[in-house]
Amino acid sequence: MFASTRPTVRRRTLAAAATAAVLALTLAACGSSGNSSMPGMDHGAKSSASPSMKASPSMGDMPGMDHMASGNGLSDTKGGYRLTSQDTALQSGKQAAYRFAISGPDGKPVTSFAVDQTKRMHFYAIRSDLTGFQHVHPTMAADGTWTADLASLAPGSWRMFTSFTPDSGSGKGTALVLSRAVTIPGTETKTPLPGAAKSTETDGYTVTVKGAPMAGMAHPLTVTVTKGGKPVTDLQPYLDTYAHLTAFHAGDAAFAHLHPTTKVNGDHGGPELSFNAELPTAGNWRLFLQFQTGDKLHTAALTLNVG
Template sequence: MFTSSRCAVSRFTFSRFASSGLASRRPASRRRALAVAGATAALALAVSACGSSGGSSSMPGMDHATGSSASSSSGTSMGDMPGMGHGASGNGGLSDTRDGYRLVSKDRRLPAGTRAAYRFTVIGPDGKPVTGFALDQTERMHFYAVRSDLTGFQHLHPVMAADGTWTAEPASLAPGSWRVFASFTPDAGAGKGKDLVLSRGLTVPGRTAKPAPLPAPATSARADGYTVTVKGELTAGTARPLTVSVSRGGKPVTDLQPYLGTYAHLTAFHEGDLAFAHLHPAAAEVTGDRGGPDLSFHAELPTSGDWRLFLQFRTGGKLHTTAVTLRAG
């Protein structure tokens, strides 16, 4: 839009310049003639440049099987991350570059059905590996692996080597197209204190089952004998309160244990393009193993449509993960 407006202004200025007769008027001096000729040529060049810029886009609409091929470490290849524009960091985390930071990895594939190492590095604006990261919910790096149809989800906290290389070990990935996300906050440099989410496509070879349809929007879901109920209406682009309640056997659960500095962790992914959104918990005092049954979150989903929300909570030393589909109007 900005480019089109600038081109229109250039054409308008050139038209006025030509019709004013300055180009044909005999100048009072040689210097004035040279200035007029130079200005005319510059305006003509601007018009020519505008006309030659095509309407191509490196970010066409993504299909359901997003991330079938990894983007280049330089961040210039966007073939596996079109459809950007949602959620975290202003683009839903659907790029391997942002604000001069790059997510770099040689791993484009991981084997199916077994634990395997995925290694990556965050390169800063200075071209060097970033090694200083701030704590975010007790961790310096949150790593997510999400399958294209949202039937697969893993949230890990990788380990960083001294040279800035992180190693995550997703377990038992099903064959198909996946996307991996790195969520972090630099502790120094140009991006100090800024929350960033970068991602890359990942392929898990093998016989791929037909993508499963996303479950219909619902207000509750079950996992490991627990029932999770969600209350609240979501409106795209507007912050709304969201309450999650946990029960078991019809009775409220009040023994939730701390997990990542709170009593639950909630992450959302948009259907189709896998845009990322982290729903932050409302401020609440963590008082030992006495959390629940109600948990409050600040929910701001930037785009309308169906979102798959993954809630993680801990009881009896075991981490539980449940998922529910919500629609943002």
């Protein structure tokens, strides 16, 4: 009796094990499909759960998605990295040097930075009313002290942003944006934020923006550059791209940095440049588009409303 039932029990056991294995493989496949990124989605704009999390190596090959920093840049600390500076005020009406350093999770100065768009450090200065925008590339001393040489600053409250990617330590490969407030003494005259517009002019060029981005969602944005009513097709590469687009949120000056997805092909950029825009907060954003023609850099500014 027992001899005749053992093969049956064994077959039932093997069948149950096979069923469990198939179920496990099915669940694993479903789970992995939920982690795949949708084309055009820039997940780097969201805060990471761990300072040691790094972007996928393949992300650097996707136009418009490489080196996108997490967070809004309104803190001087993130992931154990800290922006420090003794400069809490700078003189107004004249050139000024802002000195700062980046310390790592171990508390020591960081001196190893990855190159991003041809530079190891991008530095932005913006006044609280979103005027006076400056984008410079500071120099670093051997001890890790950076110096950003700024043009004349108008009196008022300013915020200094640093954008960088550590090339060593626990944060290696993680793009970060940190900032600190700086006061420029003197009588402050605030400039009302211009209303939302689709186009603006600078140095004889007309820059037109098409698209209706929604807060927290990736959305295509197209910038067209014309001059005298004619399409511009001689944009030169600037920082390894045809245009550098930075945005600041009205009210808190939250930071966002967008790269064009248009492929660079010599001095033949334009007239249209495409962007993957993901602005996290609704409201008005002040956009600063930098592009280069004839070895001259142009900066166009306009206000974009995000729903």
